[in-house]
Amino acid sequence: MVAERSAQRLPRLALLLFCAAYVLPGLFGRDPWRNADLSAFGFMASIAQGSAPWWQPAIAGIPAEGGPLPYWVGAAAIQALPFADAAFAARLPYALMLVLVLVLVWYSSFHLARTDAAQPVAFAFGGEAQAVDYARSLADGALLALIASLGLLQLGHETTPELLQLLAVSLYLYGLAAAPYRPSKSRWAILGALPILAASGAPAVALALSLIGAWLCRRSRYLEVRSLTLWLLASGCLAAMSAWEFNAWAWRIKGELDLDQLLRTLNLLAWFCWPVWPMALWTLWRWRAHWQGRHILLPLIAALIPLLTSILMGGSDRALLLSLPALAVLASFALPTLQRGIAAAMDWFSVFFFSAWTLLFWLHYISMHLGVPRTPMTNLRRLGLGEEFEPRFSALALVLAVLATAAWIALVRWRTARHQHALWKSLVLPAGGVALCWLLIMTLLLPPLDFIRSNGPLVERLRAHLPQNANCVAAPDQSLATLASLQFQGRWRVDAQHSLQNTRCSHALQSNSQEIPSGWSVVAAVSRPSDKSGGFLVLKRP
Incomplete structure (x- = not known):
């Protein structure tokens, strides 16, 4: 049961600031980083500068593996913005992809929360949350859960094919989630998602999603969802054709599945999918009587396929990345049933964890520019800066870092000063802490980090x-x-x-x-x- 006051939505300005603080840092003022980010940029630049054909991107004559579609996007951006730095131009459409991933996850959770099986139990004398308000509140929680996911932090800000794959998986999830309410948009989303996924280097995942999605749609009680079955099969055929045409098929299974590899994958899963994986498990437990409902079964299967792919690929974090949108949606359905003690533990862990990292970043910044205390800068030079690195001061970076730190203090005070009723309240501090740390790294510590990570x-x-x-x-x-x-x-x-x-x-x-x-x-x-x-x-x- 969810009261009407708990179904309030996150203020739109605050939500936009969350997304901006997460997406924009790292977009400006840095070189491509080793290894995947730099090599992907090399393929894009090779096309844009005419040293390799569009159909076969290559660096110094070495062809790219997988489909060329991600490199086409970056090369087109470089050619469209000849006045801009090539690395920034290639990075720009990928930042837009990350924005679209956030938007699609919000709408996927929103439409799944509107289904009858996902609605909370009505009160005897009224006062329960309205269906649309409840769905909006859970959708805000899903978006915050995705931002809080540690695995998305670096890979989501790279210029690599995996980000286009992530967009395709999010589009697939949206297509199935919105089918009962937006049948026309769902069909076009499904028809485009799987060929994009295959042309970006994941054809096997695309075919698996096509077949399992068709099975899910076939057993649905919604007529609009059942009509999506043929569209899913057609999209799977287009995905296979595009992978064949782009020569994107490749054998990426590594070795045999043994206990050591499984333990390594579980260790990766533990930090890469934090905090969405424990919340997703809580959802499966509390909704165990309704696991066949599409709001549980759809994101569960969409998360399990990339997870299985990651295991078969020897614990690949880039394959596991594709499970995050579905896990974030699944985690949002834990919010109505989250116990107060668990929510309080999440809040205080986030306060201490991210506040400690914030203090550490500021100490390194002060040491870098003022020389006091000496130990942080000495450690940085020992780690790889050497004596060549010269700190450079940026007033804009300092102002942004100060504003972000002040916003974090205000957010902590808001969350801990009084009891909040909104469903998404437990994810505000984890998401805010991740966005804060990323912004501080990309402002205060960007010069030394760029010096170490770039070539x-x-x-x-x-x-x-x-x-x-x-x-x-x-x-x-x-x-x-x-x-x-x-x-x-x-x-x-x-x-x-x-x-x-x-x-x-x-x-x-x-x-x-x-x-x-x-x-x-x-x-x-x-x-x-x-x-x-x-x-x-x-x-x-x-």
Whole structure:
């Protein structure tokens, strides 16, 4: 039973500020980070700059695996914004994808909460929550649960194919959830979601979602949902055709399923899906008598397929990412039944955990610019900054960080000063804490983090030994991220297809653990500032 006062919605301005504080930090002022973020940008830049065809993105001649659709999006953005930095231009449509994921999760939870089986029990003398108000309140909770998910924090802000896959899965979830109320929109959502998912590198997941979704629709009591069965099968056929045409089929199952691998996956699940996984389990327990209802069964199956895929892929966090929208929706249905003690524990854990991290970030920032206390900056230099890093001050970053910290203090005071009745109250502090920490990292600590995570310092060290007018630089057996840095940050022409014995390049780059081939001499040994061991050798033909 849910009282009318508990079904109040989160103020729209506050909800928009939550989303802005989560999406916008990290969009500006940074280089692509190793490894997947940088290599994906390299494929996009290769298309945009004409060094690789649209149909086959490649870095230094090494083709991309999976479908090319994610790289087309980034390349089109780079070409559409020639006046902007290429990395920022490629990142912009992916930020819009993250916004769409948040919107689709909100509407998926909203439509599922409107079904009869999901509605709370009416009071004997009235005063219960109205259906639409109840659905809005749960939808706000689902959005906050997704923002609070730790696994989405970094991967959701990268420029990688997995974010387009996440959008496709969210679109699929919305299509099935909204079918009884928005049949036309649902059909188009389903028809587009699975081909996009397959063309982004996850065709097997797309086919599994197609077949299981068709089974779910076939057994539904809603006529509009049953009519969606053929659309799901058609979408699955389009997904298979697009994967075949884009050569996106690949065998990614790693090894055999054993106890050690299962334990590693459970460990990944424990932190990656926090706090939605315990709330999802609570939902399954409290709604166990209604588990066949579409508001439980649909998100449950949509979460289990990526989870099974992650296990089969050896505990892949990027496969597990696709389960977060469904888990967030499932977690929202725990809110009406969440006991006060559990909610209080979540609140106080969030207050202490995120406040401690906030204090730590501010101490490192003060140490970086004022030198007091000395220990935090000393630890940063030991971790990888070295002596090359010079802190740079940004007044805008400082103002944003101060405002975010003040907003966190106000949020904590609001939540703990009096008893709140809104259903989503238990997720305000977890979501606010994640958004706060991400904003502080991307403002106060962005310069040192960018220095450590990007390949920019490596490229600057290489410039002293690799002439800009070299005919080309041979770099066989190097990672895609390193090749992308050489080609699109260093502006060298790179040959990664030929061995050092067969290349025509005048200079070369190889790992210092490899033997120096005959006919080459060592110019210098270069490493990233953050590398404690390993590095590269710059070679030249005598």
